[in-house]
Amino acid sequence: MNFAMKLHYQLLATDSAALPVVLIHGLFGNLDNLGVLARDLNQQHSVIKVDLRNHGLSPRSAVMTYPEMAQDLLALLDELQLEKAIVIGHSMGGKAAMALTAIAPERVEKLIVIDVAPVDYRTRRHDEIFAALKAVSAAGITQRQQAAELMRSYLQEEGVIQFLLKSFHQGEWRFNLPVLIDQYENVTGWQDVPHGRTRRCLSAAACRPMCRTATAKISRVSSRRRERMWLPAQATGFTRKNRRRYCAPSTVFSTKPE
Incomplete structure (x- = not known):
């Protein structure tokens, strides 16, 4: 059963025929967080900035899992009648973007994930x-x-x-x-994602054949330590031939927005 929520969003339209870009913020954020990126992208793309559930002006829910957040995003694509989009997600938004790619790979032309991997981090940083x-x-x-x-x-x-x-x-x-606070383990964790029409559960290790889109990961390289659990996800999560990696500080949208 689909419990998708109607997300609050802002559309920055353009006359360009290029595919639209969906921008998804991280934990404690809102649709304004990636504003510099949105303005730059809006020169060539229509941009949809999204408030995830329980953030900004989007509806509230007692549940914060990535399968549910992915369904919210898919419902937004349906509402806007977007057959395909370029999806960019930061931190929690990156996990939601990966979950969206898992349940509807045909709707995601390109996926860019900033500073997160589809793994359970098992740490309480907040x-x-x-x-x-x-x-x-x-x-x-x-x-x-x-x-x-x-x-x-x-x-x-x-x-x-x-x-x-x-x-x-x-x-x-x-x-x-x-x-x-109540759902924090779900946010820092990673849940198996039911894939597409078959509703088969998709784990991080099973993402590889689903994620055939061009994928980039902007990783945190200025941190004092790297998360060890990222290594197996690097090996099993996404196709290597389509993945690109870029260096950035941890608070990429505020420290080095360019």
Whole structure:
């Protein structure tokens, strides 16, 4: 049964006959996060910026798994009557894009995945962020400046604080904080994706024959350590002949947007 949600999106239209590009943000983000990339791409492509479920102005749900997020994205392609698109996803959005490619490979002409792999990372990288977000909510703060001051007690990186505050409006977070906390293991993990009409479950290792599109991965190379679990995914996840790799810092959309 399809439980797809109707996602909020913005369409940057152009007269170009080139395939449209779908941009998908990461955890705690919204459709404005890849704005520099959207503006550049919009010179030659129509661009669809998407709020994933439980983020931005998209509907709320108690479930945050990649099969469900992929169905949301597929429903958006259907709504916009797009037979094919170029899909770009960052972090959580990259996993959602890979899941979309698994369930509907014929709809994805090219797939670009930024800073993530289709694996279970098995680490809790965001506990300090969750603590900061909960503290702001508990304090009843309504102004961004006050929220930033409180968040500095929990977080060291000013860039991270400012990124999070982009989703703080009139005293509320524009992401579903309780659900993100509850579903965090699903977000950092990877679920088998039912593939296409056969509904056969597709694991990360089984992605290779499904993902025949040209695939690029922009990986985090400035981190102090690499995630060991990425290595088997590199070997089994996508066809090597179509994959391209580029170097970028971890917060690619804010540190080096160009």
